[in-house]
Amino acid sequence: HADIAMYRAKEMGRNNFQFFEPALNIRTQARLRIEGGLRKALDRDEFLLNYQPQVDLKTGRIVGAEALIRWQHPELGMVSPIEFIFLTEETGLIVPIGAWVLRTACAQNQAWQRAGLGKLRIAVNVSGIQFAHPNFVQTVAAALQETELDPACLEIELTESVVMHDVERTVSTLHALKTLGVHLSVDDFGTGYSSLAYLKRFPVDVLKIDQSFVRDIATDPDDANIVVSIIALAHSLRLQVIAEGVESAEQLAFLHRHGCDEIQGNHFSRPVTAAAMKQMLQEGKHLNPEHRSARPLPR
């Protein structure tokens, strides 16, 4: 990942670039190389999706999965989305790549359902550039049509910064998506700035509690209170709430005790290949009831 690491180092110091002419050259070369690679990656079939199960805390069963993109680079190996999504946004490549993600995730979910593995929901991340594109709703509709997936089995994940960007337009795009029948969730909830008034106006279905609040849930009373408040807020607005980045039995027990609807995180399963996800579904992998903690809700 040398190129990417170097590019990112320069990117972070971008405000100072005028003082470091030679570094700018290196930055540009590394960037051009990676961008060139990204342009060809779709044609060369270098992207793949991993899937991370989402588990219902009432039943302990897998009810969905989040699709997470990876780039299998011919020289750099597996590249994480954190390292390349921002570049695809800057170049506009996120539009065709995002359309590929939508089609692939819908097709995969349909394949699992046709294999008799149950009615699953697939969550797909959508970035701001993609969401703002005039053809976005059409792209979602086309992915559903091509794959014949029940729209209720697709969930679109948007971050607060995406939905708060141009509120009037967001409201109309969200309504168009709801008309298709898809579910909408707010990803990384609590890390951006969202207005509660708008949250009420947006036809979203799910809040995803960001992993930064979940991490210290068992030891930091502030984080614990934030999480409890987000759960209460979600439920008071009749939204579902899912916690992401759940890594331990303690976090899981806390979330269960406080009425969180679903969890996602390495404690249950890391993001895995489609084949491994299929195997989990076939084996009926579920949460051990002990792990959910049978303790009654505190007063």
Ligand code: C2E
């Ligand atoms: P996200 O949507 O918030 O996804 C959750 C991230 O947390 C994933 O990182 C996942 O692997 C990681 N994660 C899951 N469980 C745990 C855990 O227990 N502990 C910790 N520490 N991390 C956990 P990943 O796959 O590297 O994706 C990073 C981000 O890249 C995503 O954050 C999302 O914003 C973006 N992304 C991923 N796939 C796509 C895509 O297809 N399109 C777009 N536009 N963005 C994507």
Ligand code: MG
């Ligand atoms: Mg997400």
Ligand code: MG
């Ligand atoms: Mg997230």
Ligand code: MG
């Ligand atoms: Mg994130």
